[in-house]
Amino acid sequence: MDELDTKQPQDGALLVTPDATKAASKTDGAAGDGKAEDAAELLDEILEMMDLDVEVLIREDDERVVLDVEGEDAGRVIGKKGQTLDALQFLLNKILNRYPDGRRHIIVDSGDYRERHDKGLENLARREAKRAVAEGRVVTLQPMSARDRRVIHLSLAKFEGVTTASQGKGTQRRIQIIPARRGGRRR
């Protein structure tokens, strides 16, 4: 009897409901190092100094921290071509990952902006790759960030008949889409 009585509460404490376990595992391990909360707080502080009316939500999994900025001024937080979003993300990572221990990549997003942006890049890549093949000449894209170039390189990795390369330095680095056969249909 006594044994049972002392065991039961212990079992109860260990065997939490599946939902609670899920919630707990979200705050344990990699996802529970407080980094997401630190990042959200810091971003919130910066956005408040910029006098932007938004709130910061945390979308987190084991590998990455995604901060989702929502609200009336979300468009301003994204900025022209996502420039402001990228600047915020860059600074946040610089500040929070200053020390080698516990580094985690932080992504700043607003709704599905990054997903839509990547889809747009993939469409552009496909369209320009078709053109490179049809015209049989190298197509050079606008300068892009390393991240955006990577999206394009990856999306064209399996595209028949073209290879990709990067050319130029720093902010002027551009993707070149190179057709396997130059001169197009004539050859």
Added chain:
Amino acid sequence: MDAVDAMRDLVAFLARSLVDDPEAVEVAVVEGDRAWVLELSVAEEDLGKVIGKEGRTARAIRTLLASMSARSGKRAVLDILE
């Protein structure tokens, strides 16, 4: 609060968060012909921290300032004193 003060505060806040010696961070506001100039000074060893590789950190700070400028109509540029 005045828009320029808010921009100065943001630059100071970011710089202090980036450097090893936050007490050495100072931001002076200078009125220029076409824009306010925010003159940022940091400890010599921290210069690289606020400028960044290929100037990326400074560029990110400038992007945020540009966003604030666009809204308030008061233009401010960042000058990192070396």
